[in-house]
Amino acid sequence: xxxxxxxxxxxxxxSFGAVEVLRGIDLEVRSGEVACVIxxxxxxxxxxxxxxxxxxxxxxxxxxxxGELVGYRQRGNRLYEMREREVAAQRRDIGMxxxxxxxxxxxxxAENVMEAPVQxxxxxxxxxxxxAAELLARVGLQGRMDAYPAQxxxxxxxxxxxxxxxxxxxxxxxxxxxxxxxxxxxxxxxLDVMRRLAEEGMTMIVVTHEMGFAREVGDSLVFMDEGVVVxxxxxxxxxxxxxxxxxxxxxxxxx
Amino acid sequence: xxxxxxxxxxxxxxxxxxETGPPPEAIRAVPVRHYGRWAGAVVVLVLLGxxxxxxxxxxxxxxxxxxxxxxxxxxxxxxxxxxxxxxSMLLGVVLGLVLAVMRLSRNPVLTSVSWAYIWFFRGTPVxxxxxxxxxxxxxxxxxNLGFYKDEMNDVMTPFLAxxxxxxxxxxxxxxxxxxxxxxxxxxxxxxxxxxLGMSGAKTMRRIVLPQAMRVIIPPTGxxxxxxxxxxxxxxxxxxxxxxxxxxxxxxxxxxxxEMLMVVSVWYLALTTLFSIAQFYLERRFARGSHRQLPPxxxxxxxxxxxxxxxPSRVGKVTI
Ligand SMILES: Nc1ncnc2c1ncn2[C@@H]1O[C@H](COP(=O)(O)OP(=O)(O)O)[C@@H](O)[C@H]1O
Ligand SMILES: [Mg+2]
Numbered sequence: 001x002x003x004x005x006x007x008x009x010x011x012x013x014x015s016f017g018a019v020e021v022l023r024g025i026d027l028e029v030r031s032g033e034v035a036c037v038i039x040x041x042x043x044x045x046x047x048x049x050x051x052x053x054x055x056x057x058x059x060x061x062x063x064x065x066x067g068e069l070v071g072y073r074q075r076g077n078r079l080y081e082m083r084e085r086e087v088a089a090q091r092r093d094i095g096m097x098x099x100x101x102x103x104x105x106x107x108x109x110a111e112n113v114m115e116a117p118v119q120x121x122x123x124x125x126x127x128x129x130x131x132a133a134e135l136l137a138r139v140g141l142q143g144r145m146d147a148y149p150a151q152x153x154x155x156x157x158x159x160x161x162x163x164x165x166x167x168x169x170x171x172x173x174x175x176x177x178x179x180x181x182x183x184x185x186x187x188x189x190x191l192d193v194m195r196r197l198a199e200e201g202m203t204m205i206v207v208t209h210e211m212g213f214a215r216e217v218g219d220s221l222v223f224m225d226e227g228v229v230v231x232x233x234x235x236x237x238x239x240x241x242x243x244x245x246x247x248x249x250x251x252x253x254x255x
Numbered sequence: 256x257x258x259x260x261x262x263x264x265x266x267x268x269x270x271x272x273x274e275t276g277p278p279p280e281a282i283r284a285v286p287v288r289h290y291g292r293w294a295g296a297v298v299v300l301v302l303l304g305x306x307x308x309x310x311x312x313x314x315x316x317x318x319x320x321x322x323x324x325x326x327x328x329x330x331x332x333x334x335x336x337x338x339x340x341x342x343s344m345l346l347g348v349v350l351g352l353v354l355a356v357m358r359l360s361r362n363p364v365l366t367s368v369s370w371a372y373i374w375f376f377r378g379t380p381v382x383x384x385x386x387x388x389x390x391x392x393x394x395x396x397x398x399n400l401g402f403y404k405d406e407m408n409d410v411m412t413p414f415l416a417x418x419x420x421x422x423x424x425x426x427x428x429x430x431x432x433x434x435x436x437x438x439x440x441x442x443x444x445x446x447x448x449x450x451l452g453m454s455g456a457k458t459m460r461r462i463v464l465p466q467a468m469r470v471i472i473p474p475t476g477x478x479x480x481x482x483x484x485x486x487x488x489x490x491x492x493x494x495x496x497x498x499x500x501x502x503x504x505x506x507x508x509x510x511x512x513e514m515l516m517v518v519s520v521w522y523l524a525l526t527t528l529f530s531i532a533q534f535y536l537e538r539r540f541a542r543g544s545h546r547q548l549p550p551x552x553x554x555x556x557x558x559x560x561x562x563x564x565x566p567s568r569v570g571k572v573t574i
Contacts, residue, residue, distance in 0.1 A: 104448075
């Protein structure tokens with residue numbers, strides 16, 4: 001086991017104006033680990049994920065990905081904000097999958113997957129398309145290369161979104177309730193893809209309400225409430241024998 | 256015949272509860288008589304007839320109208336109207352997009368400059384702006400761009416003054432249209448692009464603007480139709496466009512009303528042509544957003560013709 005965890009959060013705070021949404025998050029996610037995050041709506045799960053790839057700036061604390069400070073450079077005791085280009089470079093290594101897919105509607109499935117490799121990494125179109133074909137096949141969409149998002153079901157769209165994130169060869173994948181916007185019968189196909197990704201050794205942080213997935217695939221389960229990590233541990237332990245009342249109350253509502 | 260029915264879809268009552276026996280008889284009711292509609296139509300037709308009668312008996316030389324319609328001065332004027340409109344519109348669209356992006360940037364200087372530009376150019380009449388450009392030589396007698404130097408009088412031709420006057424004014428309106436278009440794109444799109452490591456500029460160019468276009472194009476088409484007409488103001492700064500061509504001729508042949516009609520026919524032809532082009536352009540850009548495209552006028556005509564032959568149905572909307 002490598003010494004440096006993939007993600008290390010130390011007393012991370014985040015405020016929107018006067019409202020403090022994250023109030024000191026401490027968390028470590030090792031390389032290859034699948035960490036599932038649960039918690040009531042509004043507890044700051046999405047905000048925390050967005051801080052990890054610097055879509056939001058943290059207001060206090062330290063956040064490291066693969067040993068590097070996110071969004072800042074430290075020299076001595078001083079923190080320097082990174083330039084847009086440096087932030088973009090950090091984000092390249094972190095894939096993100098959104099609740100509402102956020103596919104580019106004016107591009108086909110293949111073009112969605114090719115966009116970042118071509119535009120950001122400068123990959124040739126032909127090579128990128130070949131790679132897109134591979135990735136789409138991996139998520140079970142080999143026949144739908146040239147379909148537009150509007151022509152795909154929610155489950156198919158989310159799988160394209162996963163392929164799009166994988167196209168940048170990320171070392172970390174963030175999932176923000178990837179199945180919450182899906183019809184119940186489509187949830188399974190997306191979870192299957194994520195399960196396979198986990199088996200292949202991808203480091204993943206998954207905000208989810210799918211307790212079955214958390215139990216079977218997760219290496220750790222984090223329960224967040226009101227901007228803090230209330231408890232975390234092995235999924236089985238947290239789910240069957242929660243130590244905190246707040247966890248117990250939450251679980252009794254969702255299980 | 257029975258073969259055809261074998262594959263027919265199950266009735267809406269669902270499988271297992273299929274209707275037995277023949278379907279119920281189609282409703283054949285006596286339609287409501289719309290006497291009000293008839294009366295309205297008669298009144299309007301009578302008024303229209305009076306108007307036509309007045310013009311037929313007016314002192315108008317229709318033969319002059321017919322002759323002048325294709326006179327080369329007029330045709331050239333129409334060509335120039337089209338040309339200056341296209342160029343001004345291009346200038347307006349490009350500059351308008353830049354202004355919109357500036358307005359939405361986080362740089363306070365860019366935001367304020369864009370705001371001030373729009374404030375000035377929307378707040379003063381185009382006609383005044385045209386004259387401001389045309390008479391620029393009164394205050395600057397030479398143009399000095401560093402690499403290029405000349406007398407302002409020679410540089411600021413009616414053409415250039417018209418282009419700047421119309422184009423820069425248009426940019427202010429296009430900026431607002433483009434801004435609304437950019438703001439209409441889901442912020443999740445920008446987020447997804449950023450999460451993939453795309454820069455702000457690339458996100459704007461590759462992700463946001465192409466989607467904003469669907470919102471930007473329809474009002475831009477309207478702007479262009481307006482531009483075709485507004486460009487007539489450039490006659491005041493000696494630009495030889497369609498309206499001025501008509502004026503020039505009527506000052507010689509004294510057929511004032513006839514020349515105005517010739518000019519109107521040309522403006523109508525130009526605006527109609529572009530309205531049709533715009534319809535098809537919008538239809539094209541609606542692809543992917545609607546499951547079903549709206550019918551073209553031809554398709555609609557065909558369906559209307561068809562509806563004469565089919566009996567009216569219950570619940571059908573009459574327009
Ligand atoms: N951009 C923002 N501006 C202001 N408040 C925000 C913003 N984003 C999130 N919040 C607030 O932060 C809190 C946590 O939100 P979020 O992280 O989305 O919670 P969760 O994902 O756990 O449901 C909510 O109360 C939400 O209203
Ligand atoms: Mg959330």
